[in-house]
Amino acid sequence: MDWSKLFLKIFGTNSFKFKEVHIDQEVIDSILWYAQSSDPNEFIALFDGKIEKEILHIFGLIFLPGESSGEGAIMNTGMLPTMTHNWGSVHSHPGPSAMPSETDLFTFARMGLFHMIICRPYEEENIMSYNRYGESADFQIIP
Structure with a gap:
């Protein structure tokens, strides 16, 4: 018996497959605003969205209680409502690099499927996705 196929059937993880990521312009605008407003501290949020026709569509941000500083940001993921799916995260780096740290990579691996980091000067060009x-992962901004 192929246990991996049975696992997919039981838990429906096959429904989490996607080939493209579309992000609403309003979400990008919010990311820019929160990054600028939080500086010199980091900000962090989760992505709200859904997968349809192999497209992960991100249409909102989810903020949970947490703490932030110039060196990092944490959130209490235990506060995420049980019926909410965590598609990934976005956070800011109050410096010139949007490359993930070791801590970022650990977070990426255990939380969600798609992640973004934005760095100074907090413009669209300074958003990297993973x-x-x-x-590195591609995304498309949609109006």
């Missing part, structure tokens, strides 16, 4: 393995 998959759960820390590899």
